[in-house]
Amino acid sequence: MTPSIGRRKLMAMTATSLLLGLGARAWAQTYPGKKPIRIIVPYAAGGSLDAMSRELAVQLQSRLGQAVLVDNKPGASTMLGTQIAARAEPDGYTLLMASSSFVSSTIFYRKPLHKVSEFAPISQFANDNHLIVVNPTRVPARTLQEFIALAKSKPGQLSYGTAGTGTSPHLEAEEFQQMTGIKMLHVPFNGSAPGVTALIGGQIDLMFDAYTSTGPHMKDGRLVPIAALGGSRLAALPNVPTVAESGYPSYVRGAWDGLLAPAGTPNDVIARLHTAVVEAIKDPQLQSNWAQRGLEPIGSTPAQFTRFLSEQVAINEKLAKTLALQLD
Known part of the structure; x- marks a missing residue:
């Protein structure tokens, strides 16, 4: 290749790159256009993350000036909906509402349907407090100590429901059993809502689940x-002690919630979405609603959320060794 031909080729490549860059920025500046934004929730409707997603969608719609739709895609312990989001066009019009199982499923399953690297983090927008909740007609225990004694007297007989195999409630329960020396029967569901329905109906004995899902059913007993x-008592349930203060100080658990986009989504679009999320969770009514349900707004940056996810991978890898749990 002669020098002149080489220079012409380099100039052409540079011009193409500049045009592509300018085109991407121009496109990002028009985001969102007339196309609705879809938020995939990998759980059944009616659960904790679903409720948060719908509240956040209303706030995002007013700030982005475009329709924001919630699309429930439960199945395969949240991996079905997550995989759908991963394969979507990285244009900012398909997003994933993720929780702790987004990471744990990639560690505990032999053949996970997605990778953490297939997504671009937007923001961890909240932390969700979890509880051990029982059906009072099936479980007479009213304190943690009473419950543990009951479970030890009936090894493998008490059934607990979760939002799915490999989800944070499932891992919380597995770790709790190992820590206390009890054995229970796991009954997984495609989200919190169907599990809570089964718990109220007496098909299962208890759940490890969020206050957001179970709280409304505590008022009528x-x-x-x-x-x-969690690390502290819920403001809405000041008389309910934590596991940590009930004799197990090292046990502090809960779930995080965050918004992600498919990897390759333009940075300008990620930044626009992040700004909208941060503005949304500052809404006084939303904050009041979340506080009543034990939710803590976060609003981390994409960089902070990226680091957080890396930390969660390390935590779950350590937990997988502790529990010696491998899922198919």
Whole structure:
């Protein structure tokens, strides 16, 4: 290749790159256009993450000036909906509402349907407090100590429901059993809502689940909380002690919630979505609603969320070794 031909080729490549870059920025500046934005929720409707997603969607719609739709895609312990989001066009019009199982499923399953690297983090927008909740007609225990004694007297007989195999409630329960020396029967569902329905109906004995899903059923006594899993008591349930203060100080658990886009989504679009999320969770009514349900707004940056996810991978890898749990 002669020098002149080489220079012409380099100039052409540079011009093409500049045009592509300018085109991407121009396109990002028009985002969102007339196309609705779809948020995939990998759980059944009616659960904790679904409720948050719908509240956040309303706030995002007003800030982005475009329709924001929630699309429930439960199945395969959240991996079905997550895989659909991963394969979507990286244009900012298909997003994923993720929770702790987004990471744990990639560690605990032998053949996970997605990778963490297939997504571009937008923001961790909240932390969700979890509880151990029982059906009072099936479980007479009203304190954690009473419950553990009951479970030890009936090894393998008490059934607990979760939002799915490999989800954070499932892992919380597995770790709790290992820590206390009890054995229970796991009954997974495609989200919190169907599990809560089964718990109220007496098909299962208890759940490890979010206050967002179970709280409304505590007022009429259909469900009874016996312990909070977080580092402090819930403001809405000041008389319910934590597992940590009930004799197990190292056990502090809960779930995180965040918004992601398919990898390759333009940075300008990610930044636009992040700004909208941060503005949304500052809404006074949304904050009031979340506080009543034990939710903590976060609003991390994409960079902070990326680091957080890396930390979660390390935590789950360590937990997988501790539990010696491998899922198919």
